[in-house]
Amino acid sequence: MNLGQARAAMSHYAFCGLPAEHLGELAAELATRWQARCESGRHERRGGSRRREAGAGPKYEMVFVGRLLVTLVHLRTGLTHAALGVIYGVGSSTIGRAIGEVRPLLAERGFAVPERPGLRLRLRLRTLEDVFAYAEAEQVTLRIDGMETQVRRPQAGRPGRRVFVSGKRKQYTIKTTTISDGQGRTLFSGAVRPGRMHDQTAVRTEGIAEQFRRYPDVKAEVDAMPVS
Template identity: 60%
Template sequence: MIVTSGWARTALSHRICTGIQRRRLSKLIAELAEPWTAREESRLRERRGHDRQRAAGAGPDHELVFTDRVIATLVVLRFQLPHAALALFYGVDRSTITRAVHEVRPLLAARGFAIPAAPDLRLRTLADVFAYAACHGVELRIDGTEVRVRRPRANRPGRRAFVSGKMKQNTKKATVISDEKGRTLWTGALRPGRMHDQTALKTEGICDLFERFPQVKAKVDAGYRGLAKQFPDQIEAPPLKPKKDASPKEVADWQAARTQQSSERIPVEHANAEHKQWRPLQRWIGRREYYDETHLAIAGLVSDRTAMR
């Protein structure tokens, strides 16, 4: 069977394969073209040790043009497809696909997160999220998520750091922040699975941000109860369970309050579910050092879609 790159590009650029619509795909390619070109020129300049002596565009062409590099990377992010399988579609060596993924994935991870009604503005840090929430009166929803990863080899330092106390598996955790409609505003605080969700978020400096932005409010689950105690006027956690000798009315009131808080906090769970529609965030089978980039790249792509709600 003879497969041409044009046929592969037409088939793989479908929304089912890339996870995004073709009209948005063209905008994404245009957005990434300039930083990729700059990075490529910098790499070649460093390898040569001097400025280029031939005109731009001279020399051999790439086996895989930039458009195909972006499409191949999106397919890998969508389905965690083996690079050798994509190489067969494009008629290139497996290493060519691997190189393309390693070039494009960092660009996707660095894009940040889209917000509604501001296509040119993206949130990249936790401080950006708090500034945006303070300016627009957005109440945040915060939750942690974890994904299974490969177990480190025996006798390596920090091997137990990835063992999650909840899942009893080797995982990596991330914190997701959304608004009241479940639109992803930020994903970060990526830490080994043994670290508690609240501890991971505190290491990102969230306590200082709550002090700097006293008007920002958030809803969290029981795992962040310590933060809720520290900032009772800004963070709302589920109510404490009544004692065993509590009256039926107290139990009923607690159940109603817990249900109400849960229904208001549930949009961030929906945001987590949208991220996990992408295969790598269901179970990561690649190298752990590439997981952070992959998670941020996928979350940024999901935010592009959710920002249009």
């Protein structure tokens, strides 16, 4: 398989987790918001309106659909930035920027309620409270875990550099608290935190303990141990 075929394969359900129809809908939905966010960032950096004509200046190394795909594949499979960079012929820093741009757009969109296709565009799980209310109403046992992803070594001399060193993996990582249902379908993905932070600390910081007090009937498994 050559690199062109590998890039095409990234849009397959096995890699990105979405059927082709839904992937197209998602790309169309997020592309305008991504462009607006990019333009807003440029406006803030330059301190005013565009000084050159539209289209001038450096070009993106990856189009938006490519950025969306690497983000989905990374979140679904855990492929590193370096591996995805090889497939797309760009540096790992470009992959990191792409994921950093697209992931917030996905988080704002929320997660679809499982097995409720008719409500996909009207009812989404956007907050922890949404997830716990859903779990209580549907008697769903939640699975809570800290997902670690390897990242590039922070620049030498950067304050707080050591907090990204994972005590478990002995690598520079970031950690995200993820909540899924009994079938492994993601319901919530929390804030990105340094890899050195312990899973239990991340859970407390995320506000999950407070949700258990508000929804005492909700049961969950953390590190294969049931809690409620």
